[in-house]
Amino acid sequence: DTEVTQTPKHLVMGMTNKKSLKCEQHMGHRAMYWYKQKAKKPPELMFVYSYEKLSINESVPSRFSPECPNSSLLNLHLHALQPEDSALYLCATRAYPSTNEKLFFGSGTQLSVL
Amino acid sequence: AQSVSQHNHHVILSEAASLELGCNYSYGGTVNLFWYVQYPGQHLQLLLKYFSGDPLVKGIKGFEAEFIKSKFSFNLRKPSVQWSDTAEYFCAVNAGAAGNKLTFGGGTRVLVKP
Numbered sequence: 012d013t014e015v016t017q018t019p020k021h022l023v024m025g026m027t028n029k030k031s032l033k034c035e036q037h038m039g040h041r042a043m044y045w046y047k048q049k050a051k052k053p054p055e056l057m058f059v060y061s062y063e064k065l066s067i068n069e070s071v072p073s074r075f076s077p078e079c080p081n082s083s084l085l086n087l088h089l090h091a092l093q094p095e096d097s098a099l100y101l102c103a104t105r106a107y108p109s110t111n112e113k114l115f116f117g118s119g120t121q122l123s124v125l
Numbered sequence: 126a127q128s129v130s131q132h133n134h135h136v137i138l139s140e141a142a143s144l145e146l147g148c149n150y151s152y153g154g155t156v157n158l159f160w161y162v163q164y165p166g167q168h169l170q171l172l173l174k175y176f177s178g179d180p181l182v183k184g185i186k187g188f189e190a191e192f193i194k195s196k197f198s199f200n201l202r203k204p205s206v207q208w209s210d211t212a213e214y215f216c217a218v219n220a221g222a223a224g225n226k227l228t229f230g231g232g233t234r235v236l237v238k239p
Binding site (some may be wrong): 044051052053054055056059067101103111113114116117118119 | 157159167168169170171174176177215219226227228229230231232234
């Protein structure tokens, strides 16, 4: 299994809602990432988890809250989002937190905030 | 801080034409360089990567890239494109001192006309 599975594929939420994005992998990868990609823009790094611990937070607003409950799962909890947060949210994994390993990307969750 | 710039935002060419996409990075130390491709409606996939050794790297689907350290460049090439190469191409860099952080360039949209 070389897949990174993200659910849901699409999500529409209001600004007062609380929702969560889920990412799952069974490759034994120990580095997991959240990226945000706006239309026609490159992916922008949000968070990195190394060995289930948060190692990088790219100054992301607190309305985004990541969680890594175990080595196979990565969640992104959303609360009080703004319309400008609408984007494709990508999960990625890497075998180890080393710089020459490739990232495996999921298909993403397309989020629309109304 | 590491950064990546891609010179062309859009490229339109005919089948069998040659393709070269420019990528420059700014970081003086050891870097690992990647080209990712995003086909319409699909997730990001690795085309090729460079981390050491032969500066001419061959990837999947007939793509290659050349690392020129003196020019801080990692240009992507394909001698003869096909309609199926229509996609968005992202250059990315992971500098040693930045640890886990993979930074993407702005992307180049390539349209191959049949």
